[in-house]
Amino acid sequence: PLRLDIKRKLTARSDRVKSVDLHPSEPWMLASLYNGSVCVWNHETQVTSRPYCVLHVCLIFCLISFIDSDDMLIKLWDWEKKWSCSQVFEGHTHYVMQIVINPKDNNQFASASLDRTIKVWQLGSSSPNFTLEGHDKGVNCIDYYSGGDKPYLISGADDRLVKIWDYQNKTCVQTLEGHAQNVSCVNFHPELPIIITGSEDGTVRIWHSSTYRLESTLNYGMERVWCVCGLRGSNNVALGYDEGSIIIKLGREEPAMSMDTSGKIIWAKHSEIQQANLKAMGDAEIKDGERLPLAVKDMGSCEIYPQTIQHNPNGRFVVVCGDGEYIIYTAMALRNKSFGSAQEFVWAHDSSEYAIRESSSVVKIFKNFKEKKSFKPDFGAEGIYGGFLLGVRSVNGLAFYDWDNTELIRRIEIQPKHIFWSDSGELVCIATEESFFILRYLSEKVAASQESNEGVTEDGIEDAFEVQGEIQEVVKTGLWVGDCFIYTSSVNRLNYFVGGEIVTIAHLDRTMYLLGYIPKDDRLYLGDKELNIVSYSLLVSVLEYQTAVMRRDFGMADKVLPTIPKEQRTRVAHFLEKQGFKQQALAVSTDPEHRFELALQLGELKIAYQLAVEAESEQKWKQLAELAISKCQFSLAQECLHHAQDYGGLLLLATASGNAAMVAKLAEGAERDGKNNVAFMTYFLQGK
Numbered sequence: 001p002l003r004l005d006i007k008r009k010l011t012a013r014s015d016r017v018k019s020v021d022l023h024p025s026e027p028w029m030l031a032s033l034y035n036g037s038v039c040v041w042n043h044e045t046q047v048t049s050r051p052y053c054v055l056h057v058c059l060i061f062c063l064i065s066f067i068d069s070d071d072m073l074i075k076l077w078d079w080e081k082k083w084s085c086s087q088v089f090e091g092h093t094h095y096v097m098q099i100v101i102n103p104k105d106n107n108q109f110a111s112a113s114l115d116r117t118i119k120v121w122q123l124g125s126s127s128p129n130f131t132l133e134g135h136d137k138g139v140n141c142i143d144y145y146s147g148g149d150k151p152y153l154i155s156g157a158d159d160r161l162v163k164i165w166d167y168q169n170k171t172c173v174q175t176l177e178g179h180a181q182n183v184s185c186v187n188f189h190p191e192l193p194i195i196i197t198g199s200e201d202g203t204v205r206i207w208h209s210s211t212y213r214l215e216s217t218l219n220y221g222m223e224r225v226w227c228v229c230g231l232r233g234s235n236n237v238a239l240g241y242d243e244g245s246i247i248i249k250l251g252r253e254e255p256a257m258s259m260d261t262s263g264k265i266i267w268a269k270h271s272e273i274q275q276a277n278l279k280a281m282g283d284a285e286i287k288d289g290e291r292l293p294l295a296v297k298d299m300g301s302c303e304i305y306p307q308t309i310q311h312n313p314n315g316r317f318v319v320v321c322g323d324g325e326y327i328i329y330t331a332m333a334l335r336n337k338s339f340g341s342a343q344e345f346v347w348a349h350d351s352s353e354y355a356i357r358e359s360s361s362v363v364k365i366f367k368n369f370k371e372k373k374s375f376k377p378d379f380g381a382e383g384i385y386g387g388f389l390l391g392v393r394s395v396n397g398l399a400f401y402d403w404d405n406t407e408l409i410r411r412i413e414i415q416p417k418h419i420f421w422s423d424s425g426e427l428v429c430i431a432t433e434e435s436f437f438i439l440r441y442l443s444e445k446v447a448a449s450q451e452s453n454e455g456v457t458e459d460g461i462e463d464a465f466e467v468q469g470e471i472q473e474v475v476k477t478g479l480w481v482g483d484c485f486i487y488t489s490s491v492n493r494l495n496y497f498v499g500g501e502i503v504t505i506a507h508l509d510r511t512m513y514l515l516g517y518i519p520k521d522d523r524l525y526l527g528d529k530e531l532n533i534v535s536y537s538l539l540v541s542v543l544e545y546q547t548a549v550m551r552r553d554f555g556m557a558d559k560v561l562p563t564i565p566k567e568q569r570t571r572v573a574h575f576l577e578k579q580g581f582k583q584q585a586l587a588v589s590t591d592p593e594h595r596f597e598l599a600l601q602l603g604e605l606k607i608a609y610q611l612a613v614e615a616e617s618e619q620k621w622k623q624l625a626e627l628a629i630s631k632c633q634f635s636l637a638q639e640c641l642h643h644a645q646d647y648g649g650l651l652l653l654a655t656a657s658g659n660a661a662m663v664a665k666l667a668e669g670a671e672r673d674g675k676n677n678v679a680f681m682t683y684f685l686q687g688k
């Protein structure tokens, strides 16, 4: 399926709308009404604005009048000769309902008539060039296909059918059935690979323009549909109804784009493939979240309408998928290398391998562009996932297979949406509609089980995976850098997950899709539906350090530490603390508060003392005094209580330790500072 995202942008109630048009550059829709008025609506300022301009119909209609259907004739009016009628086209035997000019030949036009025919005419000749017959009832509407590859016309009629005609060999190539009433308008979208039809049954139907499959049926409850208008360069489509007009926005949910590890991005703008190279930006200053000024290079057009584009792991090839087909191209020159039919395509971790899902039961594995194996997973195949293991989704859950021999590794009761493997193949994220799981893949245990045949059940190898955590967030797109899982969430957050902790990198203002991470730039790259690319800073040293900590590789961590900028150290220290490495956290942190806390927790009196001296805070002295007492460091405790001016504490310490000198000293100090209760008690104890 096309996976078109359809959103209603404007609902404008009015009397019956018989014609709609979209302005090529302004956000305006022109609607002409059956009652004789013309309304202009601004679809950006207000969802349901009142018409701010109502002209009288005569004025507009004489400008655009080309057709006079009442007398079965078509008339051509010459505006340079004071709107005189310069030609009459004769041939229809009933009302003429619509004419359209051939976008590829402005001297040719086609007409639809209630006499059940479509006629094609040449300017200069008053009789039709030819007639297309096939509808059983009156033809209401026609449109030309504007793409260069097919000489097609489309028509809609009172027989409730839509027909597609090849006007070169003059045959009907397809009939679209489905509307339950007269078809009133048809449109070949000028850019998207869709046909839009509207009917008196109140529905608008969207069909794929090459497979002719029905993609969507829209019913907005505005009674009969009369007109539709699509615009080149825009995703807006205007619809006119008995009760007003509607603008819908058609778009792909996810852009077809992919980036290789060197920073070359390939995307599809409709059927055109384009490339942009991050390296070509040079040293331009880049700010987080700002659109990158990329130069775009056209690479040619694709024979299918691309829905996804994906580089293989080494970046030498890209696969383009759409319309149930895939084509593998060389990433550099877009030369096709292999192609075929497939419902889905995934790359393996090994760059020379890939799998396709041929149907809901058959999966095929290819190596070096040759079919290696075709197999039928036990419970069918509703989806496949690439990476370290081949994932197959069925009603029964997810099954992981070995790429080499298609042996079952493990079946998991889960319905995944996405699966992301880390580069090392040790970690995998399985994202569902509600949450995501991080699992560790235990390849050694798998190898041992395969060897000994122990711990193998009908659900595969029991110890193949170990769950590291479940996080209640919906992952949209994701990728791994080391052991850190970076993702965009359904609430437009850019986060990363490492060691049970989620760090938010940014709050995004719209839906963005992760393209990749370039360690050399310390930046993450994301794209949006409009093919804008933005980036966010994310230090590779921090990610490497966290990865080393997760792997308990402190040798590596110590090596990376000097490359982490000072201002990031405390963040890293908090991470260490959460992982239970307080000693390391104390060594790394640069925040005195954090260090003091850690020193207290670790019982590091000397460090804590130093920090308390620097901070000159009563609170710190009190905390340190407590620690000193608990460690029987009474002279230190005494000093701390002095700094904290904690007379009650000093009294307790002095009397409990039977220290007469300390009591005497405290008496003087307390009296001097007006702490009369303590002063009284100390003098009393000394018998003074």
Ligand SMILES: *[C@@H]1O[C@H](CO)[C@@H](O)[C@H](O)[C@H]1NC(C)=O
Residues within 6 Å of the ligand: 013, 014, 015, 033, 035, 036, 037, 054
């Ligand atoms: C036609 O309908 C529109 C909106 O429904 C209304 O504003 C306008 O006044 C009507 N025009 C006539 C001539 O009745």
Ligand SMILES: *[C@@H]1O[C@H](CO)[C@@H](O)[C@H](O)[C@H]1NC(C)=O
Residues within 6 Å of the ligand: 122, 128, 129, 130
């Ligand atoms: C129809 O038009 C084509 C050129 O587009 C021309 O060659 C042909 O003679 C025309 N046929 C008739 C019947 O006018």
Ligand SMILES: *[C@@H]1O[C@H](CO)[C@@H](O)[C@H](O)[C@H]1NC(C)=O
Residues within 6 Å of the ligand: 137, 138, 158, 159, 182, 200
């Ligand atoms: C729909 O088609 C029927 C049959 O051709 C016709 O009688 C009817 O007038 C059409 N409806 C409209 C509104 O034109």
Ligand SMILES: *[C@@H]1O[C@H](CO)[C@@H](O)[C@H](O)[C@H]1NC(C)=O
Residues within 6 Å of the ligand: 166, 169, 170, 171, 173
């Ligand atoms: C006319 O051309 C279409 C392709 O546009 C083809 O499918 C069809 O078979 C042709 N019909 C005849 C009668 O040649």
Ligand SMILES: *[C@@H]1O[C@H](CO)[C@@H](O)[C@H](O)[C@H]1NC(C)=O
Residues within 6 Å of the ligand: 303, 327, 336, 339
């Ligand atoms: C692949 O390329 C060959 C030759 O360059 C061409 O004939 C063929 O149509 C192409 N196929 C696809 C699916 O792009």
